[in-house]
Amino acid sequence: MGPRKAAARPTIAQIAERAGVSAGAVSYALNGRPGVSDETRARILAVAKEVGWVPSTAARALRGGGTATVGLVITREPQMLGIEPFFMSFVAGIESVISEQGYALLLQVTPDPHRELNTYREWWSARRVDGVFITDLSLDDARLDLLDELGLPAVVVGDPDHARGHTAVGSNDAGAAESAVTHLARLGHARIGHVTGPASFVHTRVRVDAMRAVASRLGVEVVPEVYSDYTLDSGAAAAVQLLDLAEPPTALVFHNDLMAVGAVRAARERGLSVPQDLSILAWDDSPLCVLSEPRLSALSRDIQSYGAEAAKALLDTIRAGGETTGSYLPSNAQLLERDSLAAPRRLPVG
The missing domain is CATH 3.40.50.2300 (Response regulator)
Known part of the structure; x- marks a missing residue:
């Protein structure tokens, strides 16, 4: 048996034919550009999703259209991620938003904060990402200076009062x-x-x-x-x-x-x-x-929704050319009482 022939990728022309519009209209709709009505854009996007169309990141980068990729560097010991639920739920929220927009997530885990800084430089220099999420915001955070230096679009996942003018999605x-x-x-x-x-x-x-x-x-x-x-x-x-x-x-x-x-x-x-x-x-x-x-x-709090809000904010920032699009505090924790709280009694000493 010979090698299996790879399935052909859906084309703009095929989408245009199925949607009953011109190839130009498909291009406008898929690239988020004006030139088509909301109704036509919705129909084109529905057809594109149905046929499994995804943008060519290489082609997009060559014509200055971005990579359709966003980045997240988590500075933790790698073995921690397998048992720390927060980041798994947060990433799930990010994916729920970016996948619908044809974006992918580039994830790197490192125990070294200096390596995190170098990763942003490498990603931006090689045009591997259109923007990044900044988590675990620190006092006097060197990453914010680097974002300004590079002009790298980003969303700070943390307190807006410490984001130094960057788009921020925080928790109360x-x-x-x-x-x-x-x-x-x-x-x-x-x-x-x-x-x-x-x-x-x-x-x-x-x-x-x-x-x-x-x-x-x-x-x-x-x-x-x-x-x-x-x-x-x-x-x-x-x-x-x-x-x-x-x-x-x-x-x-x-x-x-x-x-x-x-x-x-x-x-x-x-x-x-x-x-x-x-x-x-x-x-x-x-x-x-x-x-x-x-x-x-x-x-x-709903960590998955927190990740989704951060993703929406980052995509908005990327579309705004890296300009700050505002700050948000969408995550409000509620005290959920189960079995580990009670009125105190005197503890034995020693």
């Missing part, structure tokens, strides 16, 4: 922190432990400041924060550190679900029961929270 972290402290105070907790991500992250600083402000207003004490790295083991270690205080907190708030699960394990190893002896609240809900024993209460 201050509001979520207020919900957490207020709820725990109503349960009767007077000392709350706070286990965060890296101190350099903007969202860490926003959450810390908000929790302290709300606690002060309510007459509640947030014990000195423990800065961590989002891993299971770091959550367990942070819980032990806080429980070893002369006057340990009666409730712990963690910046992600993995650390909260680690804290449950650490509490159990010390003979403590959650929530009877210790209340635990996770930031960002996930299946891990439901599978935990007890089931973890969480500050729950």
Whole structure:
């Protein structure tokens, strides 16, 4: 048997014939240019989707039409992504939007922040992407300077107040922190432990400041924060550190679900029961929270929708030639109570 002949790619002419329009009209519609009515554009796009048409990225790049590719660099240890639910849901949200627009996602994982900067330079120099997502925004973030230097379109996934004029899609972290402290105070907790991500992250600083402000207003004490790295083991270690205080907190708030699960394990190893002896609240809900024993209460937000909003904002920015298209705070966490929160009782010391 000879080699199987590759199927021919659908052409603009074929789409035009099926849609009953000219090839020029198809070109206008597929490239997002004016020249056709909304009704005609919708009909052309429907036919293109039906026949499986996708743009040639090489041809687009040669004629200055872009690559139809957006980039995301995640600076984490690679093994973390297999167990950290946030980025998987976030990427799913991105894909739900860009795939409908004929775009692809170029994803790279690196443990090295300097390598992340070099990746943006390489991608933009080689015309591999039309724009990028910037996650885990840091205080004095060098990536923002690089974006300005390169003229690389981007969306900052983080607090708009720290995006330095770039399009930003953020989360209402201050509001979520207020919900957490207020709820725990109503349960009767007077000392709350706070286990965060890296101190350099903007969202860490926003959450810390908000929790302290709300606690002060309510007459509640947030014990000195423990800065961590989002891993299971770091959550367990942070819980032990806080429980070893002369006057340990009666409730712990963690910046992600993995650390909260680690804290449950650490509490159990010390003979403590959650929530009877210790209340635990996770930031960002996930299946891990439901599978935990007890089931973890969480500050729950729709991460997939968060990714989708970031993707829409990036595509808008690319179409605007890299100009800022605005800032948004679409992600609002709701406190979802399950089985890990209760009124406090005195903890055994030691």
